[in-house]
Amino acid sequence: MIGTIKGLLTTARWLLKRPVTAHYPEQHLPVQQRYMGFPALLMDDTADEPFCTGCMVCVRECPTQCMSAQMHDNPKFADGSSHRRKIINEFEINLNRCILCGICVDVCAFDAIEMSYEHELASYARTGSRADLTLLLDLGRRYMDMSGWSPENPEKNVAEVALAKRAAAAAAKAASAGDAAATDDPTEDGE
Amino acid sequence: MTTEQAYDTVDMMLNMGPQHPATHGVFRMVLTVDGERVVDVTPHIGYLHRGSEKLAENESYGQVVTLFDRLDYVSNLNNELIFCRAAERLMGIEPPERGQYIRVILAELNRLASHLLFIGTYAIDLGAMTPIMYGFRERERIQNMFESVTGARMMHNFIRIGGVKEDVPSDFVPRVRALLDDVERGVQECDRLLTFNEVFLARTRGVGVIDLPTALSCGLTGPSLRASGLAYDVRKDYPYEVYPYLSYKVPVGENGDCWDRYYMRVLECYESLSMIRQCLDQMEEGPVMAQMRRIARPPKGEVYVHGENPRGDIGVFLVSDGTDKPYRVKVRPPSFCNLVSLRPMMRDAYIADAVAILGSLDIVLGEVDR
Helix, strand or coil, X not given: CHHHHHHHHHHHHCCCCCCCCXXXXXXXXXXXXXXXXXXEECEECCCCEECXXXXXXXXXXXXCCCEEEEEEECHHHHCCCCCCCEEEEEXXXXXXXXXXXXXXXXXXXXXXXXXXXXXXXXXXXXXXXEECHHHHHHHHHHHHHHHCCCCCCHHHHCHHHHHHHHHHHHHHHHHHHCCCCCCCCCCCCCC | CCCCCCCCCCCEEEEECCECHHHCCECEEEEEEECCEEEEEEEECCCCCCCHHHHHCCCCHHHHHHHHHCCCCCCHHHHHHHHHHHHHHHHCCCCCHHHHHHHHHHHHHHHHHHHHHHHHHHHHXXXXXXXXXXXXXXXXXXXXXXXXXXXXXXXXXXXXXXXXXXXXXXCHHHHHHHHHHHHHHHHHHHHHHHCCCHHHHHHHCCCCCCCHHHHHHCCCCCHHHHCCCCCCCHHHHCCCCCHHHCCXXXXXXXXXXXXXXXXXXXXXXXXXXXXXXXXXXXXXXXCCECCCCCCCCCCCEEEEEEEEECCEEEEEEEEECCCCCEEEEEEECHHHHHHHHHHHHHCCCEHHHHHHHHHHHCCCHHHHHC
């Protein structure tokens, strides 16, 4: 009897307090800053192309093999507006298979993939769980806007910085070589 | 029953599960009953078998951590910790001190979350609706904390071989302290609601008693064993990580009945709270990840490492053939081994207590079936 009364007193204390629950479809709780939603691809705005070069390391390291990628020669590399020889052509993530472990982000050397805040991607389409390059870049754009994302290794990955660095290196090399040795082939890349 | 009978009776077979809300997953018990009494019980498992141990042989060491997340899906970080410790032992590396503190804080928070879930679901097994709301409310707070630290609420993949994935956020310590105060109030509330309630006592006192020799011979571990009167705790007896630097008691029961098994977990909640507070006091700045190659490639050899999970003594037997994938991973899941003692506990109990006894073992089927 005493235990029951004690229990009732405990619950009565919460009777007049506001509920701690949120009614989900109407009310969305904010996600935490480190929240790991579905992976998304990021855009290098200085070159207007994705960071991703299609090196396949994330595809190989994915524990559930949820990704597939294909690279091709970057047309922008030929005209010198990008430092990426290869660029991603097709990228698909099967969101049904993705387990949100974040391993793809850890292994990426180009800051190209990030765990976005997206977690509500249900759709009526039969292929709705297959995120292609366009959708992944859209998600990445949303993530960059929401989180104020900045690359970890700008001098390696951001096109503008990388190109400037490369130009400076080439100029230094040319200066040290002196005008005695005429430059053999100006189009040849230093790396 | 040994009463003199003028007519013949036949024991009845009663099937319970696998689709039964009180079995905490897909667990099937075949009870042989004589009237109201349980004569025998045969557990049937395997409905949630995912082949984690076999899958682990085809994944690199870093990827196996994600499989361990999914073994005991109520205490994910404890599972990650045990596998990472096994791989580290094999490779001969020691995570830095801060990394170990972060691991212990997260593991103990997860123990709290797991025990709170137990308190709630155990009450619901016995027909009390309210405590699960209280238990879940506190567990939700802890999961919010996990989300802000690891990025995920349940499948974290945060504890890595050699340390943890990244350092905790800068406001971690004050936030955890505030969280602990809230959770402590919540545990006290659950305690007040349930522990000495007359109905709860009537349902659990003297029910499912298992004496210490039987418990030991059945391989019972964890709070369920301590309820029978032996202070066996891997954290205390085979210390690992920073547990030797912490002072805490190992709660021990007397009767080995359902109530003791429940109460051990409530007391452990308080111990975990104090352990986390000590960790927060002792933690110093520093690296969180050991210096090692990015791809773990342990040398040839084998190792058995065990630790204390919320459910008992979890062990990992890891064999490496020198490649980046384990040759064999064998898990000793506490829930599975604790199920062995189901039969001695249930013998001669009433059918109505079958759920109370099963619930008091706090099994997680993801771990039982792997």
